[in-house]
Amino acid sequence: MSVDRGHAAATYDLVVVANRLPVDRVVEDDGTVSWRRSPGGLVTAVEPVMQSHDGAWVGWTGGPDSDEEPPEESGMRLVPVSLSEQEIEYFYEGFSNGTLWPLYHDVVAKPEFHREWWDAYVTVNRRFAERTAELAAENAMVWVHDYQLQLVPGMLRELRPDLRIGFFLHIPFPPLELFVQLPWRRQILEGLLGADLVGFQRPGGAQNFVRLVRQRVGHKTHRDLVYLPDGRTVEAAAFPISIDYDGLAELSRSEAVEARAKEIREQLGNPRHLLLGVDRLDYTKGIYKRLRAFGELLEEGTLDVEEAVFLQVATPSRERVDEYRRLRDEIDRLVGHINGDYGRIGRPAISYLHASYPREEMAAMFRAADIMVVTPLRDGMNLVAKEYVACRESNDGALVLSEFAGAADELKQAFLVNPYDINGMKSAVLDAMRAKPRDLNRRMKAMRKTVKEHDVAAWAAEFMGRLSEARPAHHKRLRPHDSD
Ligand code: ADQ
DSSP states (O other): OOOOSSGGGOOEEEEEEEEEOSEEEEEOTTSOEEEEEOOOHHHHHHHHHHHHTTEEEEEEEEEETOOOOOOOBTTBEEEEEEEOHHHIIIIIIIIIIIIIHHHHTTTSSOOOOOHHHHHHHHHHHHHHHHHHHHHEEEEEEEEEESGGGTTHHHHHHHHOTTOEEEEEOSSOOOOHHHHTTOTTHHHHHHHHTTSSEEEESSHHHHHHHHHHIIIIIOOEEETTEEEOTTSOEEEEEEOOOOOOHHHHHHHHHSHHHHHHHHHHHHHTTOOSEEEEEEEESOGGGOHHHHHHHHHHHHHTTSSOTTTEEEEEEEEOOOTTSHHHHHHHHHHHHHHHHHHHHHOBTTBOSEEEEOOOOOHHHHHHHHHHOSEEEEOOSSBSOOHHHHHHHHTOTTSOOEEEEETTBGGGGTOTTSEEEOTTOHHHHHHHHHHHHHOOHHHHHHHHHHHHHHHHHTOHHHHHHHHHHHHHHSOOTTSOOOOOSOOO
8 A cells, every 4th residue: 555645755656767768858939948758668568557556657857957847747746856966877887888788798998997887886876766755655566677776675675575576677687797797796786686576578688697696606506596695585487578469450450550651652753662760879789780781782883763762760879978979970871872873763772761650650560561671680679670561451561680689589470680791781681672472461460460469568467477476575585405
């Protein structure tokens, strides 16, 4: 039961803790402040759970030094955590996105290790933990999200041993050999072990975690369970995230989206093959190698811009981090080269867009594209692959998908590629172009069934269901005789 003694001291049965709140603060031209719901799967995922609980969401507003509380959203209280300019630089851009992000993505870029970044990470995680401890009702469930907040479960457990704490990592959890580079590896593992349930996108992530805990912290483990000296048990398991399949499928069927899809194809010159890439502009997404593969197909004369064009949408992201600025320049140059060499008047080989679009426009692009090219070098899941599938009601279209995206575990009927193998990607694109409609139909039907059956509501319900079965601290589990 939660207690409402007016907002200030109210407590909640379910608290979601994520780096960002699900709203953006918008300052209008006349200076008035409003809040806009920020697009994102997480809100959609937790909304149904929040409505059946008495929920609060703790997160940062996205700007410096702001603890102004936004209005409630979908029946949940939104509780801001404030970050200073320097914390944004050290905690968010630094340790989260300059250290952990590259380290957890196969060291695709070089992670930087700075002690002052780590100090800010500890300080900010503590602030989140303290705020959450004040908000959670007795025996409440707390669901902490992602790599920016890995110390929160441990800090919260110390403050509030009564809570049931779940943690979900949206990005990959790296193999031991990479993780051990981190000077603060032990603190991170101990932070995560504060949770009762630690969720990962793929079974491999859960296995990496359990192996590290056994070898580096020395706790007993058995399969996906960790046995702590205080008698608590921590479970590690995979919960592959998904999308609001029905919502997106319905949107994609609308006449407006259909008309817009047709218009997009016309504006691109009605090519026989329209290839599409949609990503945050991030070095893990494999945009550069993907466009090179397409450029080579044009260079060799295997393809011609009269028959195939590429629409690449890349939303700029983390622009204050050096590595992202470099990537943006590299891709700008590559696109310039390819268009300069192979484009014709009114027919660029690659239409390259930096904008962020509303859902309708995204759905129209997915409907318009014959081949969706999703080739991250490493990705926790990749929702774009699932979104494309949800928009292909006609069961046509092909998905070229990296083996290194979590989505590859479920979308087995995609044209799977190794994103480092440029020749392999070229062949996969050609295979997709030449595939018989019956083959494409069979693949798309199977993938649509998978995503429909395992949508985001199922994902959230599974995680919450498992967390609600987790034993509170005073219920000791029997230890097995041996560990593996
Ligand atoms: P991301 O790295 O952000 O997420 P992804 O899963 O592809 O990657 O999600 C991106 C989302 O942004 C998609 O819903 C997509 O439609 C949307 N989007 C992309 N470009 C857009 C644009 N130009 N305009 C509007 N919307 C756009 C992290 C992990 C992933 C994991 C998710 C969820 O890196 O591996 O799948 O979290 O757990």
